[in-house]
Amino acid sequence: MKKVFMPLVMVAILALIPFVGVQYAGLSYLFGVIIPYTAIVVLLAGFLLRLADWLRRPVPFRIPTTCGQEKSLEWIKYDRFESPHRFWEVAARVLFEVLFFRSLFRNTKAEIHKDANLAYGSHKWLWFGGLAFHWSLLIIVLRHSRFFFPMVPGFTDLLSHVDGFFDVTLPTFYITDAVVLVAITFLVFRRLNDAKMRLISLQTDYFPLFLIAAIVVVGVFMRYLTRLDIMPVKDQMLRLVNFSVDAPGDIGALFYVHLFLVSVLAIYFPFSKLMHAGAIFLSPTRNQCNNSREKRHINPWNTAIKFRTYAEYEDDYREKMKKAKLPIEKQ
Amino acid sequence: MxxxxxxxxxxxxxxxxxxxxxxxxxxxxxxxxxxxxKPLARVSAIDSTKCIAPKEFMRANHMQVLQGWERSVVREGDRVHIASNGSRFQKSLGTCLGCHNNRLFCYNCHSYANVKPKCWNCHLSPMETP
CATH class of the missing domain: 1.20.5 (Single alpha-helices involved in coiled-coils or other helix-helix interfaces)
Structure with missing residues (x-):
């Protein structure tokens, strides 16, 4: 249980730091300017360094995970997306994985029934919960672009409109706010519910979940309950986008909690499992063509070996072989 | 089965x-x-000569005030707002817009912050008044 409570306590402490810092110590410059800039620098640099590190690693052989017929002879039908052999097929496969989590869709669950039979069954809940969580998060992040543009782009307007489809409460209730909270609750309880899952779950699995949950809860609180004054927030966000270092205006402490937790998430990102966002594109088991029957892939690590062919051997010893009456290929 | x-x-x-x-x-x-x-309690006439609260407070909290007004008028039929100095106002958008009569009074900030409450779904928007 320590694995669950430690991250929970850490997130609570992280949320308290900016609240105390701004409310009682007046550190709004630190939490409104210095830390956000640091966070974005760490996120971008860290992300790029991780990607560069992975890109430098040689992958000498074709190791794609496939579950379909490989392309071989003309008259054998092959599976374009399960065993891709052209670049665009690989690209489509990666894209489907990123957008719709195809491999999770195939998730199965094994359980022992009462009559002691082992049974396997399709188990789509993780796929569904993960999809709901990631898509809501994407829409929420895109919706936040209204803080970063002086004139709000039409796309954001459209997105907010669709998201606020139900048109209830003031300010309008966004569907994704609820979906992301339900999904993250499910994802946490999925880990806690099953003994096997509890065993393999680590602090690094719970921490980002709790951190994102805290960010969402504080955001929901600001929007629907406290109804934070948004004008100085927009001023401050525009300043950050324009690389200005002016002090922020008079903003409620709750906003700094939100911003600080987002900064923590950004700094944590390149050092953690959250890097799966970049890694999924670079995973060699997924981003390679399965074409080893068509093309020879030579390991670049192989040291150059001087081979001696039989023809050369025969050239050297032809006379001696003739004398010994050994058969020779070339007279 | x-x-x-x-x-x-x-x-x-x-x-x-x-x-x-x-x-x-x-x-x-x-x-x-x-x-x-129930019969609605009313203040005799709309008084828009002074503001119900200081400017700074209203800038940051007008949404809370208006939301509170909406609830208490619609749910409880209470149309009288008593300010902290004891003066009485009618809970109506007209009370605000009588003094803040610039057509773009709401629009300027609300379009900048991209905050779009649905006031004008029912009420007449100052931008639509003749």
Whole structure:
């Protein structure tokens, strides 16, 4: 249980730091300017360094995970997306994985029934919960672009409109706010519910979940309950986008909690499992063509070996072989 | 077979729950209708010569004030706002817009911050007044 409570306590402490810092110590410059800039620098640099590190690693052989017929002879039908052999097929496969989590869709669950039979069954809940969580998060992040543009782009307007489809409460209730909270609750309880899952779950699995949950809860609180004054927030966000270092205006402490937790998430990102966002594109088991029957892939690590062919051997010893009456290929 | 029985039970349960919610809503609605028949308390005329609170407070909290007004007028029929210095105002958008009569008074900031409450779905927007 320590694995669950430690991250929970850490997130609570992280949320308290900016609240105390701004409310009682007046550190709004630190939490409104210095830390956000640091966070974005760490996120971008860290992300790029991780990607560069992975890109430098040689992958000498074709190791794609496939579950379909490989392309071989003309008259054998092959599976374009399960065993891709052209670049665009690989690209489509990666894209489907990123957008719709195809491999999770195939998730199965094994359980022992009462009559002691082992049974396997399709188990789509993780796929569904993960999809709901990631898509809501994407829409929420895109919706936040209204803080970063002086004139709000039409796309954001459209997105907010669709998201606020139900048109209830003031300010309008966004569907994704609820979906992301339900999904993250499910994802946490999925880990806690099953003994096997509890065993393999680590602090690094719970921490980002709790951190994102805290960010969402504080955001929901600001929007629907406290109804934070948004004008100085927009001023401050525009300043950050324009690389200005002016002090922020008079903003409620709750906003700094939100911003600080987002900064923590950004700094944590390149050092953690959250890097799966970049890694999924670079995973060699997924981003390679399965074409080893068509093309020879030579390991670049192989040291150059001087081979001696039989023809050369025969050239050297032809006379001696003739004398010994050994058969020779070339007279 | 067992699974089917289970799902049928669940179906009945959900139907029953939905039915009871509809009934509860209907009863609740009737109660509200009686409430609205109470005579409304009114201030005699709209007074827009002074603001209900200091400028800084209103800038940061006008949404809370208006939301509070909306609830208390619609749900409780209370149309009188008593300011902290004891003066009385009518809870109406007209009270605000009588003094803040610039057509772009709301629009400027609200378009900048991209905050779009639905006031003008029912009320007449200052940008539409002749």
């Amino acid at each position: 067992e699974v089917m029985m289970k799902s049928r039970k669940l179906l009945w349960l959900v139907t029953f729950a939905a039915f009871s919610i509809v009934v509860a809503l209907y009863v609740f609605r009737n109660g509200e209708a009686e409430l609205s028949q």
